[in-house]
Amino acid sequence: xxxxxxxxxxxxxxxxxxxxxxxxxxxxxxxxxxxxxxxxxxxxxxxxxxxxxxxxxxxxxxxxxxxxxxxxxxxxxxxxxxxxxxxxxxxxxxxxxxxxxxxxxxxxxxxxxxxxxxxxxxxxxxxxxxxxxxxxxxxxxxxxxxxxxxxxxxxxxxxxxxxxxxxxxxxxxxxxxxxxxxxxxxxxxxxxxxxxxxxxxxxxxxxxxxxxxxxxxxxxxxxxxxxxxxxxxxxxxxxxxxxxxxxxxxxxxxxxxxxxxxxxxxxxxxxxxxxxxxxxxxxxxxxxxxxxxxxxxxxx
Ligand code: CP
Ligand code: NVA
Numbered sequence: 001x002x003x004x005x006x007x008x009x010x011x012x013x014x015x016x017x018x019x020x021x022x023x024x025x026x027x028x029x030x031x032x033x034x035x036x037x038x039x040x041x042x043x044x045x046x047x048x049x050x051x052x053x054x055x056x057x058x059x060x061x062x063x064x065x066x067x068x069x070x071x072x073x074x075x076x077x078x079x080x081x082x083x084x085x086x087x088x089x090x091x092x093x094x095x096x097x098x099x100x101x102x103x104x105x106x107x108x109x110x111x112x113x114x115x116x117x118x119x120x121x122x123x124x125x126x127x128x129x130x131x132x133x134x135x136x137x138x139x140x141x142x143x144x145x146x147x148x149x150x151x152x153x154x155x156x157x158x159x160x161x162x163x164x165x166x167x168x169x170x171x172x173x174x175x176x177x178x179x180x181x182x183x184x185x186x187x188x189x190x191x192x193x194x195x196x197x198x199x200x201x202x203x204x205x206x207x208x209x210x211x212x213x214x215x216x217x218x219x220x221x222x223x224x225x226x227x228x229x230x231x232x233x234x235x236x237x238x239x240x241x242x243x244x245x246x247x248x249x250x251x252x253x254x255x256x257x258x259x260x261x262x263x264x265x266x267x268x269x270x271x272x273x274x275x276x277x278x279x280x281x282x283x284x285x286x287x288x289x290x291x292x293x294x295x296x297x298x299x300x
Contacts, residue, residue, distance in 0.1 A: 018294060044100070104125065126160060161259055
């Protein structure tokens, strides 16, 4: 593994190795066992979109591993004024040991990886959010002991989260059922990948997707960069909500995850959110541990 660009690039073995190391790093942190495997290493973190969790967890994670994180706001960089990504990649490769980037186009992240000579980590694009899905898989495995054979149901937009969860869960031998409006399906390459798996299904009916689920997941109806479509999306996504009816269709002890930020009353009711806040905030914490594992694997 040279980069973390999207779940499609990882094997089931890669994912298991990251999750195992993440569990170990979490245990060590809780028991105050400190190693600094990234002493002397630097990570540039380029943000073209807002962030709370990704920025803070990467920054703290790098610090805990002994390295230096450098926050780079794209609007303050020449990349924000049109300097080509190919040139930015070749320059930054000469200063840094790795780059985490949050941006719009997946092609920009792939171009950084092709043109630079250091590991690139996708901190979210319109297409993928692999760091979040590694934390989600870690949280599910932590609570259930294994992933194999569990059913994951995702209700909502065919966005970066749905794309990445479909691929990540199928690679971990989970059953995957997604429900989305007909006009908001996941990306074609994700559907191409998924349709080869008998354990995958897609429907427009949230209750059908939720039947017997071990974990139910959702995300916002309008992602970053889609602010102009907000009204149209609120109408299109009516009914695509994790609520009591959906939870009644899922297994009685089903987990609920949400990458956050959440819009209570839209994709999830306040009641379901609070009833499952334990696992939702553990999921947020696990961003730190999962990303530290990725950093050790790529930069260590
Ligand atoms: N879930 C997630 O990526 O959160 P941020 O947008 O706050 O980084
Ligand atoms: N789908 C959301 C995820 C935020 C972490 C977005 O892209 O805005």
